[in-house]
Amino acid sequence: MTNEKLNAYLDGExxxxxxxxxxxxxxRDPNLRAELEQLQSLDGMLRNEYKQSPAIAENVISKLTIPxxxxxxxxxxxxxxxxxxxxxxxxxxxxxxxxxxxxQTTDPGTKLVSDSGKSETNLKTPIEIASCSLPEHQxxxxxxxxxxxxxxxxxxxxxxxxxxxxxxxxxxxxTPPDVRAALALGDGSELRLDRGTAVEITDRRxxxxxxxxxxxxxxxxxxxxxxxxxxxxxxxxxETICSVQPDHAAVEQYKGSVSVIFGQETRxxxxxxxxxxxxxxxxxxxxxFTDPFATAWLFELRVLAGMQDEELVLQxxxxxxxxxRTKGINPIxxxxxxxxxxxxxxxxxxxxxxxxSHLSPEARSAAKVILDRLAAEPSKNSKxxxxx
Amino acid sequence: xxGSTTEALxxxxxxxxxxxxxxxxxxxxxxxxxxxxxxxxxxTDAEEILQESSVRTWQNxxxxxxxxxxxxxxxxxxxxxxxxxxRRERVREAKPLDDVSDRERGPSEAGRNxxxxxxxxxxxxxxxxxxLFYFGNLTYREIADIIGKSVPTVNLRLAEARxxxxxxxxxxxxxx
Numbered sequence: 001m002t003n004e005k006l007n008a009y010l011d012g013e014x015x016x017x018x019x020x021x022x023x024x025x026x027x028r029d030p031n032l033r034a035e036l037e038q039l040q041s042l043d044g045m046l047r048n049e050y051k052q053s054p055a056i057a058e059n060v061i062s063k064l065t066i067p068x069x070x071x072x073x074x075x076x077x078x079x080x081x082x083x084x085x086x087x088x089x090x091x092x093x094x095x096x097x098x099x100x101x102x103x104q105t106t107d108p109g110t111k112l113v114s115d116s117g118k119s120e121t122n123l124k125t126p127i128e129i130a131s132c133s134l135p136e137h138q139x140x141x142x143x144x145x146x147x148x149x150x151x152x153x154x155x156x157x158x159x160x161x162x163x164x165x166x167x168x169x170x171x172x173x174x175t176p177p178d179v180r181a182a183l184a185l186g187d188g189s190e191l192r193l194d195r196g197t198a199v200e201i202t203d204r205r206x207x208x209x210x211x212x213x214x215x216x217x218x219x220x221x222x223x224x225x226x227x228x229x230x231x232x233x234x235x236x237x238x239e240t241i242c243s244v245q246p247d248h249a250a251v252e253q254y255k256g257s258v259s260v261i262f263g264q265e266t267r268x269x270x271x272x273x274x275x276x277x278x279x280x281x282x283x284x285x286x287x288x289f290t291d292p293f294a295t296a297w298l299f300e301l302r303v304l305a306g307m308q309d310e311e312l313v314l315q316x317x318x319x320x321x322x323x324x325r326t327k328g329i330n331p332i333x334x335x336x337x338x339x340x341x342x343x344x345x346x347x348x349x350x351x352x353x354x355x356x357s358h359l360s361p362e363a364r365s366a367a368k369v370i371l372d373r374l375a376a377e378p379s380k381n382s383k384x385x386x387x388x
Numbered sequence: 389x390x391g392s393t394t395e396a397l398x399x400x401x402x403x404x405x406x407x408x409x410x411x412x413x414x415x416x417x418x419x420x421x422x423x424x425x426x427x428x429x430x431x432t433d434a435e436e437i438l439q440e441s442s443v444r445t446w447q448n449x450x451x452x453x454x455x456x457x458x459x460x461x462x463x464x465x466x467x468x469x470x471x472x473x474x475r476r477e478r479v480r481e482a483k484p485l486d487d488v489s490d491r492e493r494g495p496s497e498a499g500r501n502x503x504x505x506x507x508x509x510x511x512x513x514x515x516x517x518x519x520l521f522y523f524g525n526l527t528y529r530e531i532a533d534i535i536g537k538s539v540p541t542v543n544l545r546l547a548e549a550r551x552x553x554x555x556x557x558x559x560x561x562x563x564x
Contacts, residue, residue, distance in 0.1 A: 003547045004540070004543045004547045006547075007546055007547040008528070008543050011528070011546070013527070042553060042554055043550075045503050046507075047522065049503050049507075050522040054418070056431075057417060057523075060417070061417035061418070061438075063435070064417070064438065064439055065439070066406060066413070066442060066443065067443065184406060
């Protein structure tokens with residue numbers, strides 16, 4: 001009997017015949033049993049010493065900061081080289097008259113090359129008249145997802161945004177009523193803009209919300225500042241949804257905590273807490289329970305962006321696996337994660353359809369689209385199922 | 389988790405999907421941290437090594453040869469970063485060789501308990517398997533893949549590490 005064999009037995013690393021062999025020897029040999037007890041004792045001490053490992057790892061991983069990558073090869077969202085090289089598409093439209101302006105400089109250092117031979121009167125279908133070069137330092141982020149390309153009026157500059165476009169400091173972005181978008185900022189923070197949301201990216205870690213709803217995941221660092229409804233929201237790190245609607249404004253906190261400063265008053269809003277900012281009054285902090293929402297939103301963006309079936313499943317699967325590994329989730333989500341591990345898109349769609357009370361109408365619609373499409377392709381589905 | 393999930397996430401990360409890379413870190417960061425801990429003198433060092441390694445991994449993920457081996461590849465970067473860091477510290481601090489040797493072996497810190505001190509004083513190859521087995525919660529096969537050795541070698545090192553730990557703890561109040 002070797003020391004290694006006894007260690008492997010202790011660690012459950014032996015085959016069944018090997019294990020049975022050792023157990024027979026243990027029955028006959030008291031010295032071997034004593035040796036095993038010593039090993040078990042040490043193993044127990046080590047396991048006790050390392051019992052906090054998952055929490056330690058989670059804490060360390062949650063603090064990691066991953067910067068935007070320098071792109072040296074084609075990335076799917078980097079196909080427009082504008083994002084990497086600081087080139088952006090400029091579309092100039094005179095706001096009031098609809099007449100095209102040959103060239104307009106909106107940022108210091110912006111150099112536009114005019115192409116005045118075109119004109120356009122319809123703001124919904126602006127035309128490209130120029131390309132411009134921006135200093136690299138003005139690019140502070142990138143549009144990483146959008147349910148459709150969209151145009152937005154930025155001062156007198158109408159700009160078309162599509163996946164991969166850079167976001168410059170001071171940019172005004174307004175998502176149309178039928179488009180949602182996601183942005184990655186250079187400091188590692190992420191923004192998701194709901195439909196009909198108007199924001200100004202005032203600085204690398206500062207944002208002004210004019211209207212609509214914004215989900216922010218702020219990377220650790222100096223507080224990320226959101227200005228909304230005369231209030232200032234400061235987020236050192238975490239996940240927050242801020243909404244500014246005509247009749248209602250609120251801050252909802254999903255991860256970490258934020259300070260909401262309004263006049264002389266400050267409220268600390270912690271995980272799964274919300275505070276109202278309606279009618280010029282800072283409300284009391286209260287709990288809320290809508291944790292599937294952010295996930296539904298992510299799902300919806302992917303679906304509506306036309307992501308391929310397999311990609312969608314892998315994205316959502318990876319998301320849930322990460323969630324399961326790092327945070328622990330309730331049994332329903334656990335079951336879902338396991339289902340998704342089998343790469344069954346149908347399971348995802350059914351889940352979303354059967355959990356309607358938690359989800360936005362858009363997410364439910366997205367699920368229904370998938371179910372309808374799968375129902376219309378019975379042969380393909382059965383083939384997929386048989387192949388698993 | 390199916391093995392293909394890591395591979396698929398790696399493929400997405402190679403194409404520039406940062407969310408996929410973050411999912412990879414969430415899935416395998418614990419293993420990477422275990423490797424960093426094996427070469428660190430304290431937890432702050434380990435965290436800094438993991439941070440630097442994560443950025444290097446992300447910046448260089450386009451160079452990965454086999455997307456099915458992300459964990460081993462990422463852990464090799466952690467190992468390189470830890471070695472680089474150790475070399476830099478050696479130059480900066482201009483320590484005598486004896487001290488450097490002690491540092492690499494992981495000197496114990498005041499206030500840490502006997503078992504932690506005993507693990508810290510193990511030679512790096514033995515400490516590495518202890519960290520991967522207990523901190524990383526990995527099997528012999530998974531450890532073997534990461535350190536690029538055979539399963540019997542992992543078995544041998546873990547047995548040797550435990551033997552040394554028992555010897556070191558023999559006279560301590562927590563002796564097994």
